[in-house]
Amino acid sequence: MATGGFMGGKPIEGQQVMQTRTVTIYTGLRIRVPEHIQRIDTHSTHGWQMRYGQPTLFFSDGQGPGNGPRPALKRATEALRQRIAELPAPTGLQRGTSPNKQNDLPVGISGPILRQRPGRSVPECHFSVNLPRYGGRPLRRSVYIANQNTYSPERYTDALNAALDMRRKAEEQYQLDATAAKRRAAAKL
Structure with missing residues (x-):
């Protein structure tokens, strides 16, 4: 396309x-x-x-x-x-995790990333989520996990689930948009 x-x-x-x-x-x-x-x-x-x-x-x-x-x-x-x-249209989106990935997080999710924001005394953790967009550049969004004082396994799991849901919704929208575009193009054949 x-x-x-x-x-x-x-x-x-x-x-x-x-x-x-x-x-x-x-x-x-x-x-x-x-x-x-x-x-x-x-x-x-x-x-x-x-x-x-x-x-x-x-x-x-x-x-x-x-x-x-x-x-x-x-x-x-x-x-x-x-x-x-x-x-549905073939999308070309990567489905499997790369063998070179150094953690077991799914495709499109990186982290946890630790950063110190200006003006804050405690570092924060977040996941970085790559959101594909059909016909456009992917977006990168952060999902907050916790800071150094509030971190817990439950907060990690909740943030990971939120990141997974965000990525899944973006992939579903990408699939819908790709299929609609393919069908519009086929109508012009």
Whole structure:
């Protein structure tokens, strides 16, 4: 999904568009193809493979109404539109913890971070939460745990749960926004 520019056109700034590319098939014909559709040309098979969700689907040039690469691509594009309408968009958000992470906190949460604020006599602890935003830069928010005098395992757990909830809500919103954008772009295919 692209915002702004893409190959082969100039949409209005901020408009969501389905990325396309030009594919040259075995006959030398050049065809504009949307993302998630791949060309398969082997000595025995010619057609389009739609790769969005499972299972992938193959649309042969030699089968179906109106034989040939363009009618097969049209069938593949219709199947892609249908899948996009039914399935959530792939987001690319990291789901698993990196093996290099030095603690057991979930993805998007760091800490506890200890800092001394100006004018305060006691250091404070907080978690840092990375909140993904579709089409924008992620936000970074702090979740207060306690200060040096008020720290307890219960406060740690409560703050961690608040951070987890904040991250979960941001991921859910990201998924909703990505899916809506993908569906808007598919409507323009």
